[in-house]
Structure formats: C-alpha cells, structure tokens
Amino acid sequence: xxxxxxxxxxxxxxxxxxxxxxxxxxxxxxxxxxxxxxxxxxxxxxxxxxxxxxxxxxxxxxxxxxxxxxxxxxxxxxxxxxxxxxxxxxxxxxxxxxxxxxxxxxxxxxxxxxxxxxxxxxxxxxxxxxxxxxxxxxxxxxxxxxxxxxxxxxxxxxxxxxxxxxxxxxxxxxxxxxxxxxxxxxxxxxxxxxxxxxxxxxxxxxxxxxxxxxxxxxxxxxxxxxxxxxxxxxxxxxxxxxxxxxxxxxxxxxxxxxxxxxxxxxxxxxxxxxxxxxxxxxxxxxxxxxxxxxxxxxxxxxxxxxxxxxxxxxxxxxxxxxxxxxxxxxxxxxxxxxxxxxxxxxxxxxxxxxxxxxxxxxxxxxxxxxxxxxxxxxxxxxxxxxxxxxxxxxxxxxxxxxxxxxxxxxxxxxxxxxxxxxxxxxxxxxxxxx
Amino acid sequence: xxxxxxxxxxxxxxxxxxxxxxxxxxxxxxxxxxxxxxxxxxxxxxxxxxxxxxxxxxxxxxxxxxxxxxxxxxxxxxxxxxxxxxxxxxxxxxxxxxxxxxxxxxxxxxxxxxxxxxxxxxxxxxxxxxxxxxxxxxxxxxxxxxxxxxxxxxxxxxxxxxxxxxxxxxxxxxxxxxxxxxxxxxxxxxxxxxxxxxxxxxxxxxxxxxxxxxxxxxxxxxxxxxxxxxxxxxxxxxxxxxxxxxxxxxxxxxxxxxxxxxxxxxxxxxxxxxxxxxxxxxxxxxxxxxxxxxxxxxxxxxxxxxxxxxxxxxxxxxxxxxxxxxxxxxxxxxxxxxxxxxxxxxxxxxxxxxxxxxxxxxxxxxxxxxxxxxxxxxxxxxxxxxxxxxxxxxxxxxxxxxxxxxxxxxxxxxxxxxxxxxxxxxxxxxxxxx
Numbered sequence: 096x097x098x099x100x101x102x103x104x105x106x107x108x109x110x111x112x113x114x115x116x117x118x119x120x121x122x123x124x125x126x127x128x129x130x131x132x133x134x135x136x137x138x139x140x141x142x143x144x145x146x147x148x149x150x151x152x153x154x155x156x157x158x159x160x161x162x163x164x165x166x167x168x169x170x171x172x173x174x175x176x177x178x179x180x181x182x183x184x185x186x187x188x189x190x191x192x193x194x195x196x197x198x199x200x201x202x203x204x205x206x207x208x209x210x211x212x213x214x215x216x217x218x219x220x221x222x223x224x225x226x227x228x229x230x231x232x233x234x235x236x237x238x239x240x241x242x243x244x245x246x247x248x249x250x251x252x253x254x255x256x257x258x259x260x261x262x263x264x265x266x267x268x269x270x271x272x273x274x275x276x277x278x279x280x281x282x283x284x285x286x287x288x289x290x291x292x293x294x295x296x297x298x299x300x301x302x303x304x305x306x307x308x309x310x311x312x313x314x315x316x317x318x319x320x321x322x323x324x325x326x327x328x329x330x331x332x333x334x335x336x337x338x339x340x341x342x343x344x345x346x347x348x349x350x351x352x353x354x355x356x357x358x359x360x361x362x363x364x365x366x367x368x369x370x371x372x373x374x375x376x377x378x379x380x381x382x383x384x385x386x387x388x389x390x391x392x393x394x395x396x397x398x399x400x401x402x403x404x405x406x407x408x409x410x411x412x413x414x415x416x417x418x419x420x421x422x423x424x425x426x427x428x429x430x431x432x433x434x435x436x437x438x439x440x441x442x443x444x445x446x447x448x449x450x451x452x453x454x455x456x457x458x459x460x461x462x463x464x465x466x467x468x469x470x471x472x473x474x475x476x477x478x479x480x481x482x483x484x485x486x487x488x489x490x491x492x493x494x495x496x497x498x499x500x501x502x503x504x505x506x507x508x509x510x511x512x513x514x515x516x517x518x519x520x521x522x523x524x525x526x527x528x529x
Numbered sequence: 530x531x532x533x534x535x536x537x538x539x540x541x542x543x544x545x546x547x548x549x550x551x552x553x554x555x556x557x558x559x560x561x562x563x564x565x566x567x568x569x570x571x572x573x574x575x576x577x578x579x580x581x582x583x584x585x586x587x588x589x590x591x592x593x594x595x596x597x598x599x600x601x602x603x604x605x606x607x608x609x610x611x612x613x614x615x616x617x618x619x620x621x622x623x624x625x626x627x628x629x630x631x632x633x634x635x636x637x638x639x640x641x642x643x644x645x646x647x648x649x650x651x652x653x654x655x656x657x658x659x660x661x662x663x664x665x666x667x668x669x670x671x672x673x674x675x676x677x678x679x680x681x682x683x684x685x686x687x688x689x690x691x692x693x694x695x696x697x698x699x700x701x702x703x704x705x706x707x708x709x710x711x712x713x714x715x716x717x718x719x720x721x722x723x724x725x726x727x728x729x730x731x732x733x734x735x736x737x738x739x740x741x742x743x744x745x746x747x748x749x750x751x752x753x754x755x756x757x758x759x760x761x762x763x764x765x766x767x768x769x770x771x772x773x774x775x776x777x778x779x780x781x782x783x784x785x786x787x788x789x790x791x792x793x794x795x796x797x798x799x800x801x802x803x804x805x806x807x808x809x810x811x812x813x814x815x816x817x818x819x820x821x822x823x824x825x826x827x828x829x830x831x832x833x834x835x836x837x838x839x840x841x842x843x844x845x846x847x848x849x850x851x852x853x854x855x856x857x858x859x860x861x862x863x864x865x866x867x868x869x870x871x872x873x874x875x876x877x878x879x880x881x882x883x884x885x886x887x888x889x890x891x892x893x894x895x896x897x898x899x900x901x902x903x904x905x906x907x908x909x910x911x912x913x914x915x916x917x918x919x920x921x922x923x924x925x926x927x928x929x930x931x932x933x934x935x936x937x938x939x940x941x942x943x944x945x946x947x948x949x950x951x952x953x954x955x956x957x958x959x960x961x962x963x
Binding site for chain 2: 218221278279280281282413414415434435436439440442443444446447448449450451452453454456457458501502503504506514515516517518520522523524525527528
C-alpha cells in the first residue's frame, strides 16, 4: 500500500478534501456503516492494543460498540463513522488518522478534546518504545522523507509556505510574524511578548555587536533579520527559497527603512556566499534532512569568520525517528526533526565546538496553544477562504503538535557553536538573563 | 612497537623513573649525543612538518642544529638531548614525548614555557585535522583505551587516585577537594571560590529540594556529596571504587556531622541500587569508556524517579578521538574524553530528554592554571616524597591539559537531562544566575 503523494502532483494550497475523496475511494468499506461484527470489534481492540493501550475509548459506527478504556474523566473518545475508517486506521494509524479526521470520518470528544486525545496517544507510544509494533510501524517500515535536493527543497517549501501570507497573518504574532517556537521565560506572557523575547534570546546567544555582519539561513517572513538590524545594529543577509515570504520580507524592510541593512536573497542556503561574524538559522533545519547536515556544516565553515558564532534552532527528538507520517505527507513534505546524535553531524566533521544546547520543548507547546486559540478565533474566515477539510486538517496539525511537545515526543533545541580556536567566550551565560 | 604497559604490571604509585629507564633501554641511540648528521636533521624536519609546523624550534643535542621556526618571541624551543630522543619522538610523538620530558631528555624553553610550547603543538594538530598523518597516527592506528570492565575499572582507578590523598591535598582546593573543573563566572575568583561556585551551579541545575534523595556516581573525595547534604538538605548515596578516597570521604562526613545524610559506598556505579530524585556524576564519565555508555544509561534509567533530574559533567571533545596516548598510559589508564555524538549513547537508548548542555572549556584551563601554580609552590615537597621524574611527569600532565583546553583540543560538558515525560521544568535558566 503506497499512499504517498506522487512528487509530480501539483503543489500549492493542499487539497485536503480532494485527498480525502481519493483516499476513501481506494479503501474497503468506506461509507459502510452496517452492523458491527465480531471481526470489527477484534480489529478495534487490536488497534487500541497496538497503540500501547492509550487512555482512549474507541467507539464504532453503531454508537454502541466500544473498546479500550471506558469514556469519562481523563479518557477521551474516538468515534469512527464507518468500517472503512476502522480498517484504514488499523493498516497505518500514523498516516491515515489525519485524513480520516480531516474528512470527519474520525472524530474526537471528551475533556481536553483533540489535544488531550492526541497526548494520550503520544504518551502511550512513547512508553511502548521497544514494542515490535512500534519499531516496525514507526521506525523501520516507514520510508524516508522526501528528497531535499535543490529542486526537491523548493517544491517542499512551496507546498507549505506559499499557501498565502494572508493565511498565516490570521494567527501568527503581529510583532514579527514568527512561525517558530517563542520563548516564555514567564508563561503568562502574550504571544507577541514571547516572540520578541525569543528574538532577543537568539541575539544575546550570538553576542551580536553593532556593525557586525550576520547570515541567516531560512529567514521566513524576515522578522528576525529586521529585528537584528533594528535592535542590534548589524547587517544581515538572509536566505529563503519561498517566493511569497521573500516578497513580503522585502516589502516590510523597505517600509521600516531597513532596506540598507537587510538583504533578502531568494536562494538556497547551500548557495550562501561571503564572510560573516554570525550564522543563524531558526526553524530551517527541520527541512534540511539528515543526509545534508554535513553539507550544511561545510556551508557554515566556509562563511564564518575565525571568531564567528553560530546558532541553530530546530524541532528535534530524544532519539532518531521519523516525523509523523501524515504531517510529513500533508503538511510538511520533506520534514525531519533530528535527534542530537543527528544534529552533531553538522558540527563534528568541521571541528566546531558546541557551547550551549537549550531545550525549549514546553515553550513550543505554549506557542502552539496561542496559535490554535487564534486559529479558532478566525476559523470562519479560514473556512470561507478554503473549506472544512482544510480547517480540520490545520486544527489537527496544531493540536497534534501541542500534544507531541507536551508528551515529549518532540523537543526544541537551540544550539550555540563556534570555531574551536575561539577563546573570546563569555565566562557565564548570565548575560542572557539580565 | 608495543610500549603499552602490561595490565599485569603492579599498579599503585606510577614509577615514572622506572618507566623511563625501561623505555630508554629499548631505544636505538639512547644517550648517543654524537655529531649531528644529515639524517638527524632530516628526521627533525619531518617531525616538525608532521606535527603541522607548530610555532616551535627543535634544537638538537649539539646545541647548534635547529629546525622549524626560529626561536624567539612567540616561538618556544624544544631541546632534545640525544639521537635516541629524536628517533623515539619521531616514531610516536604523542606517546613518547611524555616519557622523554619526564626523564629530562626532552626539555622546553621560551616565553610561556611548557604551556606555550604544548599549546602551539595542539593548535597545529587541530589545524591539520584532515592530514593523512593526523588520521593515521591519532585515530586509526592508535589502539583502544584499556578495558573498563568491573575489575579493569578498579585497576585503572587505583592507578591514579590511590597515589595518596596527601599528594592531592598539596595542590587541590581546601574548600571541597575537587579534582574536577571549577566554575569561574568571574575569572578573578580564587580556586576555592570557583569550586564552591561549581558545586552550587551543579546543585541549581539539578533543582535540588530539601528532603530529596541523590545518587552520585564517582564521588572522588566526597566533596560534592557533603556539599549537597549541607547546603541543599538532601540525602546522598555516593559511589566510588577508590578505597583511599572513600576512606577519606567517610572520615570527613563523620567529622562534619553529615554521616546520617551521606552514605559512601565502595562499589562500582554499575551496582547502584535504589530510587532517587537526582542522579549526578562529576568527572567519572572520562573513566567509563564509550562501550559502556548505553549500560550507564540503563543504570540511570533503573534508579531515577519519574520526575528525577540528572547531570553528567565530563571532559569531552568536538569529535570522537582518543585521549593523548602518554596521558592514557602513564596518568589515566582507560580514560576517554567523549564527543557529544558518543555521550548521547547514554541518553538516546533510554529516551532521556537532554535539557541543557554547557561547555566550560576555558574554566578547566583556568582551574588547571591554579593547580599548576600550587603544584609548583609545593614542588620541593613532591620531589622529596617521590622523585624528579614524577615531578616532571605531573608538571607535563598539568601544563599539557591547560594547553589542550586553551587550544580547543578538549572541551568540558555539563549535560542536564530528565525523563521525557517530566513536564515540571523551569521556564528559563535564570535561576542559575540569581
């Protein structure tokens, strides 16, 4: 069974409704909501057991048959609308739950809703880490993410980031349009405050001095680049392969009078040229792919001054594993959150010295809670502009990400590094907390 | 040529003078201080070139012939006393320099003395990282460190730590007898202040609360265990396989009225039993050996409470490589400073979540400077108690370690970790800096 999207399929706004229809046509028992039989009950039980017995009840389409934990306090309910949904889920839950949820054939109820349901599932999966099922389904049989060659990267990035700047404007922060983990030294901060705190945290870790030069790999809508120029007096050359983002970033820099200090380059990080006092990359590594980490380190080695500092900020994992299959298929083609054992391949071949690693896992859960809340506040606008399947897919993606960070399935690493000969190091990290 | 010490050789106080004699008897040209010939000059030149052309002059035994850089400002001089010294050094400089220096057949002069000389050598070696010579000599042909099986570890630790508590008392800090990297948030601190600052830094990173229980693996003379009990109100069970150290530790705990709170166990870390709120290990990992990292993680997994925190403090490297061969042979049998790519094997198989990595490289250089200074102040006592070869060997070891940390050949990592499900995490690291 190969449910992967063909790479020649036109990209752009993901057609979630179309994907659902296409998937269901190939599935046995789609729309079959007949009498629940012994075999159905057996399959549902095995599905629950293979998932590591999460605190979840699975209710079948007759509205009566239920397996797993009993629905109630601390236990959410998964409702499956037909036999096809059950079998499809059984075959590949990681991959197929997303499509079934988006189309409405799978739904969730109970305290804490979708986030609580998904967190139970992630926690059960993390506990059953050494089960055969887990190893087979998640680690071995699962294929590689899509290629991140120069053209592959362009397609993959276009798929996600060129949905339309207007869509992201609906629910990201107003301060700097940051689509990466914020920093909440005080968890009661607003999203805007926490994104500004993140930008300062990154700049302090890099010890930026006025007049220095910075290269940024993967600059999103350019918020960090403009922030560094404005608040730390540095010159920035920022790379991105998303046309829509670069167009937006240039416009904003012009409007803010920063065009002389910030240059946005529509090109791949592998084509970085020049020499810089600092290298920074926030939220790009997830799209680079572990096969290219050594190469990324070589790019940094070629562009960093002898006393230069670097920072890489990325979603990660406690140990190597793949991105959730559905997210990799529908939301982030080519994405891979690395374990530290993979990330070190950026640094070790080039003798870079790792100075500081900070794990901001719970900060990303909180960031995503803000995003989901804002998304729900704008949900009518989103539904009108796209459709219900798009709304449900994004809701699932945001809620699922909250659950993954809460459950410890995903981490957020900020890694600070320098060349091994650089002895101009601060004597403590106190300067980050003044 | 196998110059490794046989494992059946009696251990205890290292017999540096004896080792010198033994080595020189097997060497061609030992004591041969005849006329310097063309071949001698060629060998000296190749030695200097293979070393990566350090800022060093090599002067031969006639007091006239010199190769390499010209001795003067910024260039130190290595004097070789005879033909055997030159050839022995040429065959395996990493391994043999130490013995030649200890016996006085190699000596160093110039600004900055031994530290400056060794730093030039380390810097040249780090720059020539991809040279064939470096790869062959340092990485491939060099054997593995000695076995750290249960009995192997006991022998190896006995070799170094049971020289005599009195010897270490001569030049370690009075505050807590710490034979590990201190922490100098202010570089003008005294050694005593910096060791106390290190102990607080470790305790804060572990977020110790009164009444909690801590297990320590490799406790040295027990200073950290007593400090945690006294200042943070925790109960500590501390493991060490050095008899002399454990005897000292128990005596001190008794004298300080802490015997009820601190239990010192003369046993291997692999035999840790019980459940604890925190796991800590400062300066033991260097002796564990990478083949045992996964096993160490299993020990931690078995003894850490669900919300427990852990900290491992260890000398490390930017990328995998061996400890200097002479230090591994004469000073620290079985020692191996890991790269982060090796250290993660403690954590990843057990799904531990790495929260914080701090690199304190320059703090170890400064710690060693204090130690060397105190050692030199007590050098007459040391010489009387041991002999001149012992003095020169320890001087070389301390000076060489300063140079290695200054040049970036060695790093010092503090890694904080927890179980992946632990969401009781501080929202920032500001509490370390209050």
